[in-house]
Structure formats: structure tokens, C-alpha cells
Amino acid sequence: MEELRGHHALWRIDDETVRIRFDSGRKVPTLFKALGGAEVPLAAVREADFYRGDRKHGWRLRLDLLPGLDPYTRPAATARDALTPLVLSGPHDTELVAEYVADKIRDLARYARETLAGDLDRTEVARALVARPPVQARTAEGSASFDGEKVRLQWDGWLASTAKEKEKSREYRLAEIESVDWHPQVDVTEGYMRVVLRGVTLPEATSLENDFFTLASHGSKGAEETFLMAATVNAYIGDAPAAPALEGGEPGGAEEVFAKIRELGRLHAEGLLTDQEFADKKAELLGRL
Numbered sequence: 001m002e003e004l005r006g007h008h009a010l011w012r013i014d015d016e017t018v019r020i021r022f023d024s025g026r027k028v029p030t031l032f033k034a035l036g037g038a039e040v041p042l043a044a045v046r047e048a049d050f051y052r053g054d055r056k057h058g059w060r061l062r063l064d065l066l067p068g069l070d071p072y073t074r075p076a077a078t079a080r081d082a083l084t085p086l087v088l089s090g091p092h093d094t095e096l097v098a099e100y101v102a103d104k105i106r107d108l109a110r111y112a113r114e115t116l117a118g119d120l121d122r123t124e125v126a127r128a129l130v131a132r133p134p135v136q137a138r139t140a141e142g143s144a145s146f147d148g149e150k151v152r153l154q155w156d157g158w159l160a161s162t163a164k165e166k167e168k169s170r171e172y173r174l175a176e177i178e179s180v181d182w183h184p185q186v187d188v189t190e191g192y193m194r195v196v197l198r199g200v201t202l203p204e205a206t207s208l209e210n211d212f213f214t215l216a217s218h219g220s221k222g223a224e225e226t227f228l229m230a231a232t233v234n235a236y237i238g239d240a241p242a243a244p245a246l247e248g249g250e251p252g253g254a255e256e257v258f259a260k261i262r263e264l265g266r267l268h269a270e271g272l273l274t275d276q277e278f279a280d281k282k283a284e285l286l287g288r289l
Helices: 030-035 092-115 122-127 162-167 223-237 254-269 275-286
Strands: 002-006 009-013 017-022 037-041 045-051 059-065 087-090 135-138 143-146 150-154 169-173 177-183 191-197 214-217
Touching: 002 087, 002 092, 009 092, 017 030, 030 223, 045 092, 059 092, 087 092, 122 223, 135 223, 143 223, 177 223, 191 223, 214 223, 254 275
Parallel strands: none
Antiparallel strands: 002 009, 009 017, 017 037, 045 059, 059 087, 135 143, 143 150, 150 169, 177 191, 191 214
16 A cells, blocks of 8 residues: 655555545645545546646645546636645655655556446545535635535625625525536635526526625635535535426426526516516426426
């Protein structure tokens, strides 16, 4: 078994698995402390990208998984260098050891893929890299929680807008969620996670203050927690039970349809939908009942 110690984590590599154990010190990123550890089957590894760095920044090793297996790529599709458990960095004086381990991972991964019997279980691989429900994330705007069946957004933080304070909370069942996206803070803009529903595409609100599908983070407060939340929900979506069928045979339920109609009404009132767009989308939803 090979071992590689880096900043904040220890990687142990055997013939089948990369086992990651994170440190718990004060300087360890919140995401790593929340996870505690993770396991990556070598058959899921497409490449081990190694960057030598320099004396100041040291080396960096990243596991690149086969398409569809990394739960952190969906919420952070535009943030290739976002913090994930698949990246390990370390000091310059251990570069040779790290490079040797990277080569070893490549060889073991290639052999594991070639000798794999059957297909990898995408859900099993993804869930080994995220938190186990129940999961909660808190920001200055409020909180998000996921119990394995539904996502609840609650706006009770000191930076919650008047509109969100009045709304108080929303719940979305896993079966009606297409994905949870995550957007890091850029310059002075807020970062946020956003629940994307299946079915009818609803336009985004004019601002996060009026978008009841989002939980915003400000600066570093809550950013890592919401990123982990988004990755965790996405890892569980694949196994979500289908929503009850309507008489017309399409997925959905009366409660879900009426909830979407209410959301359309709010967007219409804000001027984001014209009278005709609102009428057409409302008719489309009612036609499913």
C-alpha cells in the first residue's frame, strides 16, 4: 500500500481504492472537515493530473474521474479549480514522492479499468465522495438542509431580503429536482446554490433577493458548505423515485403542478413573464392534471 501525505489529508492507495482521510485542524477547509474522508475506486479514475508547482506553492495532484462519476463537476462546471476532495497539494520538498505516487495511481487505475467486470455503479461512486444525509449548510442569508428525500431552503439569516424573510422557507422533493447548481462568489457578487426543477423551465428572478430557489453566501461564509450540499444532492438524484404519474401518464403530481403555477404567478407579477407567456405555461401545466 502506498501513502501520500499532503496539506490537510492523507491518501492511502491499494490495488483497488484511493482512501482519503482529512485532518481536523483549525486551518483545514470546512468542506474537508465536514466530509471526514472519502473513497475512490481506481476503476473510476481516468487520469491522475500532477503539477510540480514551485518552491513557494508546492505540488498538486488531482484525480480526474470518468465522465458522469464526479459529483463536484455539475455544481461547479465553471470552476475547474474549485475545492474538492479529489485534489491534494503538498510542499515542494515532497514533490518526488508525490510524482511517484501519481504514476502509481495511473498504472493501477489503468489495470483496474481493463480488468473491471461489468459497469461501475455511478451512484455508489458519487455517494462515496459526498456527505451522508442529513446535511445542513448555513450562510448569512439562512440555511439549506437535505435529509435524503427533500431539500429545504430557509431564509432566517441577518442578510435575508425582505421578500425571503416574508416567504420564510421552501421545500423541494428530490423527485422534482433536476440538479442543484453552485456559483462561487466573483469579486463583490454573492455566491449561491440554486435548485433547478424538472419539467417546466422557469426564468430566473431579477435578483437573488427574489429568487426562492436560491441560498446566497457572502464571502467565505457558507460557500464551502453550500458547495458540498449541491454535490451531495446531485449524487442522490440518480436514485430518486419517480414522481407519481398523472392520468395522462406524465410524471408529476397535483401538488407539484400547483406549486409551479404559483411560482409562475409570482414571476408574472414581477414582470418576468408576459400575459401570454403566463397563460401558455399555466395551460401547459394544467394540461398535465
